[in-house]
Every structure is written in C-alpha cells, then in structure tokens.
Amino acid sequence: MIKKLFLFQLIVLLALVGVVLFNTFTFKSNQQPLAAVSAPEVTELSLQHFQQALSYKTISYGDPSLFDSIQFTGFREFLKSTYPKTHETLSREIVEGYSLLYKWEGKNPDLKPVVLMAHQDVVPIEEATKSMWTVDPFGGVIKDNFIWGRGTTDDKINVIAILETVEKLVSENFQPERTVYLIFGHDEEIGGKGAIAIARLLKERNIAAEFILDEGGIITAEKIPGITKPVALLGTSEKGYMSLKLTVTAQGGHSSMPEKETSIDILSKALYNLRSNPFEADFTEPMRGLMESLGPEMPFVQRMAFANPWLFKKLILGTYSESNTGDAMIRTTIVPTIIEGGIKDNVVPTVATAVVNFRLLPGHSSEQAIEGVKNKINDERVNITPLSTLSEASPVTPVKGFGYQKIASTIQKSYPQLITSPFLVIGATDSRHFTEVSSNIIKFSPAIDPIGFHGIDERVSLESYKTALWFYEQLLRDLN
Numbered sequence: 001m002i003k004k005l006f007l008f009q010l011i012v013l014l015a016l017v018g019v020v021l022f023n024t025f026t027f028k029s030n031q032q033p034l035a036a037v038s039a040p041e042v043t044e045l046s047l048q049h050f051q052q053a054l055s056y057k058t059i060s061y062g063d064p065s066l067f068d069s070i071q072f073t074g075f076r077e078f079l080k081s082t083y084p085k086t087h088e089t090l091s092r093e094i095v096e097g098y099s100l101l102y103k104w105e106g107k108n109p110d111l112k113p114v115v116l117m118a119h120q121d122v123v124p125i126e127e128a129t130k131s132m133w134t135v136d137p138f139g140g141v142i143k144d145n146f147i148w149g150r151g152t153t154d155d156k157i158n159v160i161a162i163l164e165t166v167e168k169l170v171s172e173n174f175q176p177e178r179t180v181y182l183i184f185g186h187d188e189e190i191g192g193k194g195a196i197a198i199a200r201l202l203k204e205r206n207i208a209a210e211f212i213l214d215e216g217g218i219i220t221a222e223k224i225p226g227i228t229k230p231v232a233l234l235g236t237s238e239k240g241y242m243s244l245k246l247t248v249t250a251q252g253g254h255s256s257m258p259e260k261e262t263s264i265d266i267l268s269k270a271l272y273n274l275r276s277n278p279f280e281a282d283f284t285e286p287m288r289g290l291m292e293s294l295g296p297e298m299p300f301v302q303r304m305a306f307a308n309p310w311l312f313k314k315l316i317l318g319t320y321s322e323s324n325t326g327d328a329m330i331r332t333t334i335v336p337t338i339i340e341g342g343i344k345d346n347v348v349p350t351v352a353t354a355v356v357n358f359r360l361l362p363g364h365s366s367e368q369a370i371e372g373v374k375n376k377i378n379d380e381r382v383n384i385t386p387l388s389t390l391s392e393a394s395p396v397t398p399v400k401g402f403g404y405q406k407i408a409s410t411i412q413k414s415y416p417q418l419i420t421s422p423f424l425v426i427g428a429t430d431s432r433h434f435t436e437v438s439s440n441i442i443k444f445s446p447a448i449d450p451i452g453f454h455g456i457d458e459r460v461s462l463e464s465y466k467t468a469l470w471f472y473e474q475l476l477r478d479l480n
Contacts, residue, residue, distance in 0.1 A: 020308050027307035029296040032409055036416040039470035042462065047147075049082055050160045050465060051140030054149040060121040060189040072098045072186055075120060083167040090166070090182070095201065098186035099194025104166065106179035106479075112210035113179035114403075114479060115438065116472070117431055118158035119188035119195075119215075122151035123454050132456050146451075146459040153450035153460050155215050159184055161446075161468035169476060178210065178479045185430045191389060195430035202437050209438035211403025213475075214431035216443020217423045218450060219415060219467070223325075226298040232411045233423035234404060235443025236286050239328075240360030240393035241428050242369060243337075245353060246270055247383040252350035263352035264341050270377045271354060274334050277376045279369070281317040281330040283309065284362045285396045289422030291316075297419055328426040332369055333359045355387070359426060362393040394432050395439065403440035410478065411446060414471040446471040 056075040061067060076098070080087050086102075093101040098120070106113065125137050135141040137150045162182060169176075181202070185195040202209075217233030224231050248270070250263040283291075288309070295306025305312040320326035327333070334356060341352030358369055366386070373384060397404055399422050408420040425443045434441060446468045452458035 016311075020304060020311065023307040024300070024304040027296050027303060030293060031297075031419050032412060034409055034412040036418065037413055037474075039414065039466050042466045042469060046164050046469065047142070047462075047465070049164065050147060050157070051142070052078065052082075053156050053160050054140035054147075054151055055138055057138055058120050058122055058151070058186070059124050060187050061124060062190060069098070072120065076100065079163060083163045085170045086163060086167045089170045093201075096186070096194040096197045099198060100182070100184040100186075101198050101201070102182035104176060104180040104182070106176045108177050109179075111178040111480075112208060113181055115181045115183060115209045115212040115434070116162050117183045117185070117195075117212060117214035117429075117434075118155045118162060119185040119192075119430055120156070120159060121186055121189050122154065122156070123189050125150060129456050134457050137458070142462070145462050147462065147465060148457065148459040150458055152458050153445075153447065153453055154458070155188070155445070157447055157450075157460055157465060157468055158215060158445055161465065161472050164469055165472040165476060168473065174477070176476055176479045180476065180479070181207075181209070183430070188430045192430045192433060196433045199433045199437055202434075207437060209434075209440075211401070211406070211440040211442060212431055212434050212438045213403075213407060213442050213444065214429050215445045216425040216427075216429055216431075218445055219411070219418070219448045219464075222449055224294060226302045227294060227419075229297065229417050229419050230415065230448070231294065232408070232415070232418055232420045232444065232446075234407060234411075234420055235425035236289065236397040236399060236404065236422045237284070237362045238394040238425040238427075238429060238432050238443060239332075239362070240358075240364075240366065240391055242358040242360060242366050242390045243387040244356050244358070244370070244373060245385045245387055246356060246377075247351065247353045247385065248381055249351050249383075250381070252348045255346045255348050258348050262348050263350060264348075266379065266381055267339075267341065267352040267354055270379060270382045271336050271339075271356070273376050273378070274356065274373065275336075278334060279332040279361075279364070279372060281321060281327075282361065283313070283317075283330070284424055286362070286422045286424035287329060289399055290424075293419070293421035325426070328359065329424055330361075332361045332364050333426075334373075360393045362396055362424070364393065366390055366392060391428075391432055394441065395435055397440050397442055401440045403438075403442055406478075407442050407444060407475070410475045411444070411471055414446065414474055415448075415467055 057071045090102045090104045135148045141148045216235030219232050221230040248263040248266045251259050291306040320330050336354050337357045338355035342349040412418050431441050447460050447464040450460045
C-alpha cells in the first residue's frame, strides 16, 4: 500500500514537473521583430525651446491663493510665438482659463481621431530643499548630458516634444490622415479640472477617439530585474485614487490628568491597524500582461515562474511586495498623509484627524476599500469620511487594439533593441477623466529612465528628448 502511494505521488510529481517545463519551454516571446530607425540629432533651436519652457513657473499649489496666472499666460504666449505655424494651422481653444485644446484636421473624416495629451503645470519646490538642488530648478540647465529642472520629466518634455513635432510637420505642409487633438491641461497635479472640462467638451461634441496617449510609463534600461534590453512600459490602466478622513472625538482636557485613552491614542491605533493589515495582493490584467510580455525575455528561473503563475503566484507576489514600487503594482496601497490634533503642549485635544490616501487596484472599488477599512479599524469611535477627490481605477486598455499596437510598434521603431510591455500606472494622470471619450487610453512617455519625479534635481537625458521628438514624429506620420 505504501509503495502504491509513493508511486502515485511520484507520478503526480513528474506530471507536475512535466507541465511546468512544457509551459516554460513553450513560453515564447510576443515581441514584434521591428528594427529601429536612427533618430536625427536635436537642433540647437529645439533644445533652446525646451530650456525656455522650463523657465516658466507654471506651478500648481494646493492653496489656490498661491496660483500665479501670469506664469501660465506667459507660457501660453511663449507657445504661440515659438510655434507660429502650428497656431496658424490648428484651431485652439482655452478651457477653464488656462488649459489648451488644439484640433488638427485630418484628411480622412471617416477615421476616428486620436488625442495626444500632456500637462503644463509642475509641482512646487519645497522651501527646505531649494538649497539641495544642484542647479536652478527653473533655469533649464544642460549639464552632464541631462536637461535639469522642474517639469523636465513631469511633463514639459511631452508638451514641447509634441509641439516641436507638429510645427515641423506643418512647415512641411504635412496633414495627418486622422484628425489629431492636442490637450495640455493646466492643473493635472491638483486634480485636473481643466482636463475634466475638456473631456466633457469632447463628449458633448460626440467625439469618440480611436486612442488617447498621455504620460504614464517610460522606457527603462535598469528597472526590470533579469531583463538586459530596454523596456517600454505602456500603461494600460491607472490605479484609482481615494482619500479618507478619519476623525476621532474624545474627552480632552489638561495634560496633567489625561484620560486612559485620548483621541490621539484611538486615532494612532486606527492608523496602526490599517498599515499593519494591508489589502491582499493580486494579479491584475496589466500585471498578467506584463508577465506574458517580459517573462519570455527573462532568465530560466524567472521565465519558469512567469510561465506558471498558477503554481508560483505566492512566490511572484512575495518578490514584488519586497519593493515599494513592486508592492504598489499588486495591491491597493494605504498611507496616512496628514495628521492633525492638538493646539498646545499641555492640552489634550478633543478632536484628532488623519487623512489616509489609497491607490485602488483595477477591480477593487472604492466601496470595497471603505468596507475593508472599517473592518481593519474595527472601532466605531473612528468616523470615516471620503474626500471629494475620489476616482475609481480606470478600465484596462486591450493590448490587441489599434492604439496599443500602434504605440508599441512606433516606440520600437524609435529606440533600438526595445521590447514593450503593458504596465499598471500607480500614479494619477489627466487621461483618467477621458474614459467616455475613448476605451483605448495608453499612458506612456518616451523618456529613458527620467530622474527626480516631484523631487530634487529633476532631469531627463538629452537622449530622452531626442527619442521623444522622433517618437511623436513617426507616430503622427503614420496615423492611418
């Protein structure tokens, strides 16, 4: 009997090994065999335009009273004077005071239009970090083969690369096959009211776009373990955004005779319970797409795991959860961002509050997340209120669709030895407001490993700018 059981277990084990190896060896690359065309060198004038664009302090502040309209109107006039043929040929509308909507009429009205997006605004420079910058953050300095400054990576590289390309093509009397809309929001960093208004405008005009391209993924030569070729990460979905305000009201009073449990104690326990009990990790559709695209390009062990996610799911999720970026790819994240309570060192506050930010995985609704938060905190003394900035995770763009395939093939032709992959965007973009304009929204910036998103010494390489110019030119020339 024992021998039969052992033999049965051995047969099962061998069958399992056989299935795993079969899946691994038949896990073939799905990359398109496209050769890149060398990009032309960037002209000195084009480079100067990018530098000049960075000098405008188009900053979005959380406090509306700090908004500097002169910087935005100045930037708008800079674009008009720098790209005269674009402004002669394309129609332009100013929406919500500062956001820009351009229309470039295509040859074929039967083809659905496409939308190219970027945003004008940048985040502020923290006062305490100004002395930590290597260069003037608004100087547009070129140093060590990089262009430095606030907005280089997020997102003026795309604004300027798009307009440089359009100006060049218009000067050649080129007209795209499809109508092209250019959308440059002015307040993406604080919610995107400009983009929301433009999306509403396009919907009212019954405009249904073939695809929309906005910021999101990048080209990376160093961020994918086990991959030796550069990878273009094309965002096919974007995590949802939700903030909850936690409020605790309890007996306050003099600090010399505190209650057994104060409002701060209760709030602290609630935050601890949230952070120590994260939401469950899982594979989303973009994550599965990433494994299918990059798995065949990896060394044997990683390829085997990605070829058999049904068996190695726990191992894959455990590996990704070890890094902040990886963990954000596989679960709804939870992080307190604002805590308030107390007015004086000898007064126990009656009210303590915290704002907790969540980035929701596709398929994980805000309602489900709120219910999960209540269960994790498990304390009726903590009042939970959603803030008004809530947006659900965006629908997933199909990788077999025209938009994804067109952008993937264009970037492969723009940068040598490149492979492409779907990707889940963990931040927030203006394009999340356009789901009723197109079901094919791709989030991708043709920049190579940009540095300093929202941080000190933000910069992009000169190679990134050259690649961006070349990518947009090839994309616009081939919109059939």
